[in-house]
Amino acid sequence: MADLAIRDLHVQVEEKVILKGINLELSRGEIHAVMGPNGSGKSTLANVLMGNPFYQITRGDVLYKGEDLLAMSPDERARKGLFIAFQYPVSIPGVTMASFLRTAVSARRGYEQELMPVAEFQKLLREKMEALRVDPAIVGRYVNEGFSGGEKKRAEILQMALLEPEIAIMDETDSGLDIDSVKIVADGIMQMHRNASGGMGVLVITHYSRILQFLRPHHVHIIYDGRIVVSGGPELAQELEERGYEGIRQQFEVIAAEVQESGAIRRAGKVFWVTH
Amino acid sequence: MSTEGTTQVAAAALSRATVEQQSARLGEPAWARERRLAAWEAFERLPAPAVARPEEWRRTDVGALDLGALAVPDPQGSPARQGRHGPLVRDEATRAGWLAHADGRTVGRALRAELARAGVVFTDLACAMREHEALVREHLFALASPEEHRFRALHGALWSAGTFLYVPPGVEVALPLVAQTWLGTPGGVVFPHTLVVADQGSRVALIETFASAPAERRALASGVVELIARPGAQVRYAAVQEWGPSTWEVGSVVRARVERDALVHTTMVALGGDLVKVDVEAHLGGPGASAEMLGLYFGTGGQHVDVHTLQEHAAPHTTSDLLYKGAVRDAARAVFAGLIRVHPGAQKTNAFQANRNLVLSAGARTDSIPKLEIMANDLRCTHGSATSRLNEEHIFYLMSRGLTRRQATFMIVEGFFADVFDRLPFETLRGYLQARVAEKMI
Numbered sequence: 001m002a003d004l005a006i007r008d009l010h011v012q013v014e015e016k017v018i019l020k021g022i023n024l025e026l027s028r029g030e031i032h033a034v035m036g037p038n039g040s041g042k043s044t045l046a047n048v049l050m051g052n053p054f055y056q057i058t059r060g061d062v063l064y065k066g067e068d069l070l071a072m073s074p075d076e077r078a079r080k081g082l083f084i085a086f087q088y089p090v091s092i093p094g095v096t097m098a099s100f101l102r103t104a105v106s107a108r109r110g111y112e113q114e115l116m117p118v119a120e121f122q123k124l125l126r127e128k129m130e131a132l133r134v135d136p137a138i139v140g141r142y143v144n145e146g147f148s149g150g151e152k153k154r155a156e157i158l159q160m161a162l163l164e165p166e167i168a169i170m171d172e173t174d175s176g177l178d179i180d181s182v183k184i185v186a187d188g189i190m191q192m193h194r195n196a197s198g199g200m201g202v203l204v205i206t207h208y209s210r211i212l213q214f215l216r217p218h219h220v221h222i223i224y225d226g227r228i229v230v231s232g233g234p235e236l237a238q239e240l241e242e243r244g245y246e247g248i249r250q251q252f253e254v255i256a257a258e259v260q261e262s263g264a265i266r267r268a269g270k271v272f273w274v275t276h
Numbered sequence: 277m278s279t280e281g282t283t284q285v286a287a288a289a290l291s292r293a294t295v296e297q298q299s300a301r302l303g304e305p306a307w308a309r310e311r312r313l314a315a316w317e318a319f320e321r322l323p324a325p326a327v328a329r330p331e332e333w334r335r336t337d338v339g340a341l342d343l344g345a346l347a348v349p350d351p352q353g354s355p356a357r358q359g360r361h362g363p364l365v366r367d368e369a370t371r372a373g374w375l376a377h378a379d380g381r382t383v384g385r386a387l388r389a390e391l392a393r394a395g396v397v398f399t400d401l402a403c404a405m406r407e408h409e410a411l412v413r414e415h416l417f418a419l420a421s422p423e424e425h426r427f428r429a430l431h432g433a434l435w436s437a438g439t440f441l442y443v444p445p446g447v448e449v450a451l452p453l454v455a456q457t458w459l460g461t462p463g464g465v466v467f468p469h470t471l472v473v474a475d476q477g478s479r480v481a482l483i484e485t486f487a488s489a490p491a492e493r494r495a496l497a498s499g500v501v502e503l504i505a506r507p508g509a510q511v512r513y514a515a516v517q518e519w520g521p522s523t524w525e526v527g528s529v530v531r532a533r534v535e536r537d538a539l540v541h542t543t544m545v546a547l548g549g550d551l552v553k554v555d556v557e558a559h560l561g562g563p564g565a566s567a568e569m570l571g572l573y574f575g576t577g578g579q580h581v582d583v584h585t586l587q588e589h590a591a592p593h594t595t596s597d598l599l600y601k602g603a604v605r606d607a608a609r610a611v612f613a614g615l616i617r618v619h620p621g622a623q624k625t626n627a628f629q630a631n632r633n634l635v636l637s638a639g640a641r642t643d644s645i646p647k648l649e650i651m652a653n654d655l656r657c658t659h660g661s662a663t664s665r666l667n668e669e670h671i672f673y674l675m676s677r678g679l680t681r682r683q684a685t686f687m688i689v690e691g692f693f694a695d696v697f698d699r700l701p702f703e704t705l706r707g708y709l710q711a712r713v714a715e716k717m718i
């Protein structure tokens with residue numbers, strides 16, 4: 001069985017249904033991309049996987065390494081190796097990155113009462129900051145407070161590098177970064193992916209295909225209106241690249257209409273992608 | 277050793293006779309005794325504060341306090357054990373002097389010899405009255421009057437084991453002085469009085485700690501702190517209050533008179549007690565005077581904390597900057613009422629006031645009441661108050677990195693207080709308070 005298995009996941013916020021039956025399987029060592037237009041439910045999916053209490057799950061289940069993920073608290077998920085790089089990380093006044101990161105790494109590494117020794121932590125932190133070319137000054141600042149968009153994204157990746165997840169979900173980590181930064185971030189991810197003992201699974205949520213040139217996903221999924229309408233290999237991203245995102249968007253509308261009519265999500269997806 | 281030392285003398289009721297005995301025991305001069313008796317007379321005459329000053333006492337009901345059940349601790353009793361606050365006082369390298377009061381007696385004192393030689397006086401008030409009578413007579417109760425309300429009157433009649441600090445003109449005391457007040461008698465009362473006179477151009481810092489036994493029986497404290505900063509003087513004062521869970525502190529005041537070009541920095545920390553009602557005031561009396569006022573309170577369980585502050589600008593070109601932050605948990609309640617008063621003619625005044633509260637439980641509540649009385653027209657004045665609940669998005673973010681809810685909450689609370697910690701003028705206090713706030717989270 002896949003390390004992460006999402007089955008028929010339905011999610012809503014108050015009365016608004018956002019995810020309408022997501023199915024997805026991902027294992028360590030694999031890189032998946034999830035692409036889709038704004039508002040299609042990508043961030044919702046990421047947040048639900050991490051246990052954001054804001055969303056209500058109305059149907060479906062998620063197994064993580066064979067266990068019921070949805071029954072776990074967010075911190076339990078994190079300690080077991082799940083990670084999300086948020087699209088819009090919140091800033092927390094008064095909490096320094098240094099103390100936050102040290103506490104987080106200690107939690108992930110199973111320190112119970114005390115924290116990881118300072119010297120050991122600092123060495124680790126320095127290493128990761130160098131690799132990702134993160135300005136060391138950020139550790140003295142408050143969590144995400146006053147960070148530029150790019151700084152926030154880099155800080156998320158830094159956390160990922162420190163926590164060494166087994167499955168990482170990256171929610172539009174590439175947006176707001178210039179192409180050089182995208183490359184640094186992508187290189188960082190690839191390095192983590194290669195070096196992770198036991199392998200690391202990555203779910204890259206993105207709007208653009210440019211990060212995928214560097215990441216070379218094994219699987220690509222297109223999400224539209226709360227459903228994965230088609231899944232395929234890297235050629236899917238290629239196709240998206242060639243057609244341009246705006247061109248594809250119109251096709252989503254076509255699918256949506258078909259879905260509305262037939263309710264046959266997979267068939268609709270197939271129609272779209274196979275006929276091209 | 278005298279025989280009295282081993283005789284058990286019962287704790288004394290709050291009475292005129294006890295006032296007289298106390299004055300006699302301390303060997304006070306006639307004027308001091310007369311002041312005590314006048315204060316006792318005021319105590320008997322004045323109505324309950326809720327009647328006399330309903331607005332100030334509206335949110336704190338002390339009607340349930342049974343003064344008849346309280347007693348002045350036996351001055352001959354067994355020496356009280358050391359209270360908390362060890363880390364603040366133990367390390368001699370971090371302080372210039374030390375004074376310890378327990379159950380109304382002064383039980384320990386120290387002052388670096390070079391400071392004593394420079395004319396610094398740091399001793400208990402009774403001793404100061406004997407050795408520096410004119411100085412004490414001139415300043416004691418110069419800023420606070422027993423007529424203000426019943427508790428202040430009671431304080432005026434029964435204060436004991438006070439702290440006296442005098443710094444001669446131009447003398448700078450680099451390290452803080454530390455004074456500890458401990459109340460170990462269940463059902464006891466303590467009326468700590470602190471008088472600081474910083475003469476022209478001097479600099480000094482005093483950290484005071486207050487604690488009492490974790491007894492079941494209600495104990496009562498009511499203190500007065502008078503801080504006098506003469507022209508150009510700088511006084512930094514911190515009160516760290518950690519009374520035991522049954523203690524009520526009612527009608528206390530920290531009041532500063534800041535003269536021309538002087539600076540007073542006060543820090544009020546309220547962590548303990550069952551019910552606490554204190555005032556912290558700065559009176560800016562001369563041009564160029566400035567006051568910085570920091571406050572930190574944290575109520576848990578059924579604690580009730582009521583703090584009234586006053587920034588009084590009576591002279592032009594004066595500055596006050598207040599930051600009070602509080603957290604409440606469980607069924608605790610905190611009240612902050614802050615008044616900025618600018619007198620006619622106090623032009624070119626800068627007055628800032630900020631109060632922030634963090635509510636950690638559904639059953640906890642805070643009230644924040646900023647008030648302005650502005651009678652000048654050329655000034656800068658800002659005030660703001662905000663109360664927020666624990667932000668679930670922040671909690672989720674931290675938990676998504678593996679922190680437990682408790683760890684996440686703790687970080688956020690510590691972060692909430694960070695700017696107060698950052699502005700503390702004493703390094704020793706910062707670490708100490710961070711640890712105490714952590715304890716309050718458990």
Ligand SMILES: Nc1ncnc2c1ncn2[C@@H]1O[C@H](COP(=O)(O)OP(=O)(O)O)[C@@H](O)[C@H]1O
Nearest residue numbers: 013016018037038039040041042043044045054
């Ligand atoms: N917290 C929320 N409250 C209300 N609606 C939400 C909330 N989060 C997301 N939505 C709605 O759900 C849909 C999907 O949003 P989101 O998951 O952020 O999409 P994406 O990340 O693909 O842009 C959008 O219509 C959005 O308005």
Ligand SMILES: [Mg+2]
Nearest residue numbers: 042043087172
């Ligand atoms: Mg999104």
